[in-house]
Amino acid sequence: MNTSSLPVEHSAQAEESSQSVQSQRRRKSKISLAMVSPSVVVLLAWMIIPLSMTIYFSFIRYNLLYPGDEGFVGLENYYYFMTDAGFTAGLTNTLWLVGSVLLISVVLGVLIAILVDNMFWGRGIVRVLLISPFFIMPTVSALVWKNLLLNPVSGVFAAIWNFFGATPIDWFTHYPLGAIIMIVSWQWVPFAVLMLMTAMQSLDQEQKDAARLDGAGPIAIFWHITLPHLMRPIAVVVMIETIFLLAIFAEIFTTTGGGPGYETTNLAFLIYTQALLEFDVGVASAGGLIAVVIANIAAFMLIRIVGKSLTEKH
Amino acid sequence: MSDLTIKNLKKVFEGLEIIKGIDLDIRDHEFVVFVGPSGCGKSTLLRLIAGLEEVTSGHIYLDDKEITDIAPAKRDLAMVFQTYALYPHMTVRKNMSFALDLAGIDKKEVEAKVNEAARILELEPLLERKPKALSGGQRQRVAIGRAIVRHPKIFLFDEPLSNLDAALRVQMRLELARLHQELNATMIYVTHDQVEAMTLADKVVVLNAGRVEQVGSPLTLYHHPVNRFVAGFIGTPKMGFLKAKVESVNAGGVLVSLSCGHQVEIAVKGEHLQRGSRVTLGVRPEHLRITAASDSTFKAKLTVSEHLGADTFCYVETADQEVLTVRAAGHFQMKFGSDIGLELDVQQCHLFDDQDRTLARITTPL
Numbered sequence: 001m002n003t004s005s006l007p008v009e010h011s012a013q014a015e016e017s018s019q020s021v022q023s024q025r026r027r028k029s030k031i032s033l034a035m036v037s038p039s040v041v042v043l044l045a046w047m048i049i050p051l052s053m054t055i056y057f058s059f060i061r062y063n064l065l066y067p068g069d070e071g072f073v074g075l076e077n078y079y080y081f082m083t084d085a086g087f088t089a090g091l092t093n094t095l096w097l098v099g100s101v102l103l104i105s106v107v108l109g110v111l112i113a114i115l116v117d118n119m120f121w122g123r124g125i126v127r128v129l130l131i132s133p134f135f136i137m138p139t140v141s142a143l144v145w146k147n148l149l150l151n152p153v154s155g156v157f158a159a160i161w162n163f164f165g166a167t168p169i170d171w172f173t174h175y176p177l178g179a180i181i182m183i184v185s186w187q188w189v190p191f192a193v194l195m196l197m198t199a200m201q202s203l204d205q206e207q208k209d210a211a212r213l214d215g216a217g218p219i220a221i222f223w224h225i226t227l228p229h230l231m232r233p234i235a236v237v238v239m240i241e242t243i244f245l246l247a248i249f250a251e252i253f254t255t256t257g258g259g260p261g262y263e264t265t266n267l268a269f270l271i272y273t274q275a276l277l278e279f280d281v282g283v284a285s286a287g288g289l290i291a292v293v294i295a296n297i298a299a300f301m302l303i304r305i306v307g308k309s310l311t312e313k314h
Numbered sequence: 315m316s317d318l319t320i321k322n323l324k325k326v327f328e329g330l331e332i333i334k335g336i337d338l339d340i341r342d343h344e345f346v347v348f349v350g351p352s353g354c355g356k357s358t359l360l361r362l363i364a365g366l367e368e369v370t371s372g373h374i375y376l377d378d379k380e381i382t383d384i385a386p387a388k389r390d391l392a393m394v395f396q397t398y399a400l401y402p403h404m405t406v407r408k409n410m411s412f413a414l415d416l417a418g419i420d421k422k423e424v425e426a427k428v429n430e431a432a433r434i435l436e437l438e439p440l441l442e443r444k445p446k447a448l449s450g451g452q453r454q455r456v457a458i459g460r461a462i463v464r465h466p467k468i469f470l471f472d473e474p475l476s477n478l479d480a481a482l483r484v485q486m487r488l489e490l491a492r493l494h495q496e497l498n499a500t501m502i503y504v505t506h507d508q509v510e511a512m513t514l515a516d517k518v519v520v521l522n523a524g525r526v527e528q529v530g531s532p533l534t535l536y537h538h539p540v541n542r543f544v545a546g547f548i549g550t551p552k553m554g555f556l557k558a559k560v561e562s563v564n565a566g567g568v569l570v571s572l573s574c575g576h577q578v579e580i581a582v583k584g585e586h587l588q589r590g591s592r593v594t595l596g597v598r599p600e601h602l603r604i605t606a607a608s609d610s611t612f613k614a615k616l617t618v619s620e621h622l623g624a625d626t627f628c629y630v631e632t633a634d635q636e637v638l639t640v641r642a643a644g645h646f647q648m649k650f651g652s653d654i655g656l657e658l659d660v661q662q663c664h665l666f667d668d669q670d671r672t673l674a675r676i677t678t679p680l
Binding site: 204206207209210211212213214215216220224225228229231 | 365386387396403460
């Protein structure tokens with residue numbers, strides 16, 4: 001913080017001067033502390049107040065339908081949330097959703113990034129088109145998918161199925177989670193493509209040449225040169241996507257509403273139903289804290305798995 | 315055996331002819347250096363030989379077997395790249411064994427070959443390290459090791475020393491010369507640094523704008539350049555050039571007058587020259603001598619002196635603003651702007667005709 005250089009005095013009273021230097025430094029650090037403290041206080045308040053309120057709410061009976069009955073209930077809210085019929089479903093759905101979208105976006109992202117790394121006519125336009133789904137609002141893309149693509153009567157998929165004489169699939173009835181995964185993947189593959197495409201450009205061409213001279217075919221080059229080179233950006237993609245995918249909400253809300261039953265309810269959606277459909281703020285707060293813990297466990301595991309390749313220097 | 319023959323090789327890149335028909339013979343065990351200014355096509359020529367670029371037309375033969383359209387890995391060549399191109403996530407050992415592993419060679423044999431290469435290059439203590447933990451010189455040696463393990467017929471080097479600092483470059487140059495002896499291998503080496511070319515090569519190929527200007531031993535190129543380009547390119551500091559006019563041609567040589575009026579007779583054959591035709595006189599720094607201004611009719615002004623200890627290189631400007639370099643003794647001292655006289659060693663001067671071709675010397679029997 002204190003980067004300005006201090007004047008060094010070559011006087012006989014060296015001790016005195018060093019003392020004055022120290023006091024000057026202390027004074028300076030006090031000033032800089034005073035300068036940054038407003039932003040620190042605001043940021044701290046921004047984080048601490050909602051968190052402590054959530055923790056507080058999670059320990060009291062707090063249902064908007066029964067005002068004035070707000071006694072301390074201990075861990076009861078946690079118990080209710082975890083024994084809720086939707087909890088196990090929500091947890092597994094969250095993991096499925098995050099896991100499969102990650103897998104799809106990384107695999108497709110790598111393949112597409114390698115594909116568009118080759119020179120071909122109209123590459124610039126293709127690249128922009130590939131990335132564009134990422135810029136569409138989740139609600140809009142979910143509605144487009146629901147009404148224009150996956151609709152069993154008028155959707156594009158249904159038309160394709162009909163063209164081949166097959167019975168169109170009612171995606172949101174028979175494969176609701178699969179449909180959600182499709183929509184979310186469609187949104188997040190572009191992100192992976194964007195990250196990996198840029199990473200591909202920094203791949204040393206001479207390394208590829210050397211591998212070719214060493215007798216590596218396209219597949220060997222992919223496994224031994226390209227993929228190791230992409231490990232770091234893949235780690236970044238996985239970490240960033242995980243953060244966002246744990247909190248997927250809009251796509252579920254606009255398409256299935258968490259149903260049928262609990263088939264597409266993830267933790268975020270479950271908390272929403274508790275808070276705003278059942279008006280039980282206490283249980284929702286408890287659920288929120290559980291989600292925070294789960295997210296932290298996921299983050300910890302991810303950092304253990306992929307973080308190593310991030311911190312390793314090239 | 316590893317003889318490489320190139321016949322009328324051409325390469326066109328997006329309508330631009332980079333290599334304009336090259337014929338070249340490279341014999342077994344030769345150390346051949348391709349040298350030329352940047353953009354002359356020397357790296358492209360090497361990549362064509364390696365198979366990393368597709369040949370537009372022409373043929374490449376390795377020991378009478380045509381390799382023009384064979385995959386790079388099957389040509390029996392190994393290449394060392396300018397940026398080393400080591401595989402960053404593999405250890406030194408794995409970097410060197412990669413080609414052999416891909417070829418499915420027996421593990422014990424691979425190990426023996428890698429250890430042998432590591433011994434030659436003194437890489438044994440570094441085998442388990444990754445490239446990022448190595449210095450520039452060590453990386454370069456790994457890159458060479460990666461070529462050695464394959465026991466190729468020909469080693470290709472693409473400006474391998476240009477990323478190293480000056481001291482290391484000298485050391486690696488000696489090491490390459492030693493390797494050439496020890497491996498008894500055929501090597502093709504691309505560089506723009508003519509010191510590397512002069513010190514390493516058995517045979518230097520001077521390239522310019524996609525064509526071979528001259529092929530020969532370093533000293534042949536130095537003393538008998540075929541044209542003005544080669545004369546100017548080989549030798550540091552560069553050969554100086556002076557515009558001249560033919561005064562008379564006779565059996566003993568050609569009498570020319572320089573633009574300052576000074577006349578010299580050069581012992582070259584000039585039968586096709588006419589009186590008054592334009593020629594260029596070429597003189598190397600060591601064949602010029604500085605005298606007092608009153609002692610010579612060839613006058614000039616001293617501009618800059620570079621004191622290198624053993625030698626002093628003086629840059630002088632003639633009355634016609636032509637710049638020449640003179641090699642003087644190490645203790646030479648003279649003020650900037652002094653008027654001086656110049657003396658030419660006419661025996662060693664070159665004369666180029668208006669097509670920039672060197673006129674052949676009249677060799678006087680000793």
